[in-house]
Amino acid sequence: MSDASGSSGAPAEPAFAGGLLPAVAQDVETGEILMLAWMNEESWRETLASGRACYYSRSRQRLWRKGEESGHVQEVAEIRLDCDRDTILLKVRQIGGAACHLGYRSCFFRQADEGRLEIVEKRIFDPDQVYVGKK
Amino acid sequence: MSDASGSSGAPAEPAFAGGLLPAVAQDVETGEILMLAWMNEESWRETLASGRACYYSRSRQRLWRKGEESGHVQEVAEIRLDCDRDTILLKVRQIGGAACHLGYRSCFFRQADEGRLEIVEKRIFDPDQVYVGKK
Numbered sequence: 001m002s003d004a005s006g007s008s009g010a011p012a013e014p015a016f017a018g019g020l021l022p023a024v025a026q027d028v029e030t031g032e033i034l035m036l037a038w039m040n041e042e043s044w045r046e047t048l049a050s051g052r053a054c055y056y057s058r059s060r061q062r063l064w065r066k067g068e069e070s071g072h073v074q075e076v077a078e079i080r081l082d083c084d085r086d087t088i089l090l091k092v093r094q095i096g097g098a099a100c101h102l103g104y105r106s107c108f109f110r111q112a113d114e115g116r117l118e119i120v121e122k123r124i125f126d127p128d129q130v131y132v133g134k135k
Numbered sequence: 136m137s138d139a140s141g142s143s144g145a146p147a148e149p150a151f152a153g154g155l156l157p158a159v160a161q162d163v164e165t166g167e168i169l170m171l172a173w174m175n176e177e178s179w180r181e182t183l184a185s186g187r188a189c190y191y192s193r194s195r196q197r198l199w200r201k202g203e204e205s206g207h208v209q210e211v212a213e214i215r216l217d218c219d220r221d222t223i224l225l226k227v228r229q230i231g232g233a234a235c236h237l238g239y240r241s242c243f244f245r246q247a248d249e250g251r252l253e254i255v256e257k258r259i260f261d262p263d264q265v266y267v268g269k270k
Contacts, residue, residue, distance in 0.1 A: 012247035022157045022171060031166025036157060036222040080243035081252060083235050087171040089243045100218050108215035108224045112147035117216060 015085045016041045020056060025066075025099060028077040028091035034099035035107040037064070039088055051076050053090055070130050072096035098124040101131075150220045151176045155191055160201075160234065163212040163226035169234035170242040172199070174223055186211050188225055205265050207231035233259040236266075 014021050020038040027034055037055035039047070043063050046054040053074035057064035067073030074092035081088060100107040102123075109121035149156050155173040162169055172190035174182070178198050181189040188209035192199035202208030209227040216223060235242040237258075244256035 012250050012252045024159055024168060024171065026168060033159060033161060033168065033224060036159065036217065079247040080255075081245055081247055082171065082242040083237050083239075083244070084242075087242070089168060102218050104218075107217040107219075107222070109218070110216055112214040112216055115147050117147045120215075 012081070013085070014039070014041075014044060014081055014088055016044070020058070021086055021088060023053075023055060023088040023090060025053060025074055025090045025092050025094075028093060032106055033108055034074075034092070034094055034105070037066070044088070047076060047079075047090070053092060066099075067095065070096065070101070072098055072130075074099070096125075101127060103127050103130070147216070148220070149174070149176075149179060149216055149223055151179070155193070156221055156223055158188075158190060158223040158225060160188060160209055160225045160227050160229075163228060167241055168243055169209075169227070169229055169240070172201075179223070182211060182214075182225070188227060201234075202230065205231065205236070207233055207265075209234070231260075236262060238262050238265070 020040050022036055023039045024036050025034045026032065038058055040056045043054045043056045046063065053066045053076055055064045055066060073095045074090065075095065076090050076092055078091040079088065080091070094105070098105050100109065103125045104121050105124055106121065109119055110117040111120045155175050157171055158174045159171050160169045161167065173193055175191045178189045178191045181198065188201045188211055190199045190201060208230045209225065210230065211225050211227055213226040214223065215226070229240070233240050235244065238260045239256050240259055241256065244254055245252040246255045
């Protein structure tokens with residue numbers, strides 16, 4: 001079978017083609033989706049080597065070792081690739097309890113409902129305390 | 136508070152800026168991540184209006200009403216936006232049990248482990264039966 005048929009044993013490489021691919025971080029225990037970020041090949045290789053999520057920051061245009069400022073690193077428990085190998089799923093343990101730079105466990109803390117965004121999660125930390133002097 | 140601080144009541148609009156944004160579909164019951172696809176503003180509006188996931192197919196360059204060929208539509212139970220409003224999370228009920236065109240419940244049916252991709256889920260349907268005459 002070809003890789004397109006979904007066979008086991010295919011190369012475990014995302015199809016970067018020199019660009020960026022979306023990477024979803026999911027809590028390995030609860031199944032909660034914590035965030036979506038981007039990876040290039042270099043960040044992928046560092047993630048594999050270090051066992052911690054490393055993304056590529058589009059705004060800073062450099063590798064982004066998740067938690068490098070906040071200490072809230074993501075330990076990678078499992079990696080999945082999708083059928084087209086163009087999306088990465090990291091099942092992680094979120095150290096510090098919060099993935100979002102705004103202090104929420106998940107970046108998806110707001111629900112779109114009847115044309116408005118409503119916060120549906122509790123803030124875990126105050127960003128002004130965690131990122132003091134780092135802005 | 137500004138929208139950037141994560142306040143409630145912000146406009147419930149993703150920041151499309153004329154382009155595409157990633158949209159993650161998650162099973163509303165199990166928390167399983169089913170797939171990642173892309174949305175433009177038109178597909179977003181159709182999703183809101185119809186209550187069914189409508190994406191934008193980059194390969195076909197047109198709206199992609201999920202399930203339009205297979206019948207495996209996604210009923211949208213809840214919509215979340217992330218802190219930057221540039222990723223959409225759809226919590227869905229996956230009709231037919233399978234989101235992946237290869238016949239698996241999730242497109243993330245393969246695990247990357249020690250340099251190889253291994254199938255870790257069971258196939259639910261045979262694509263050759265579901266998409267007969269539609270290729």
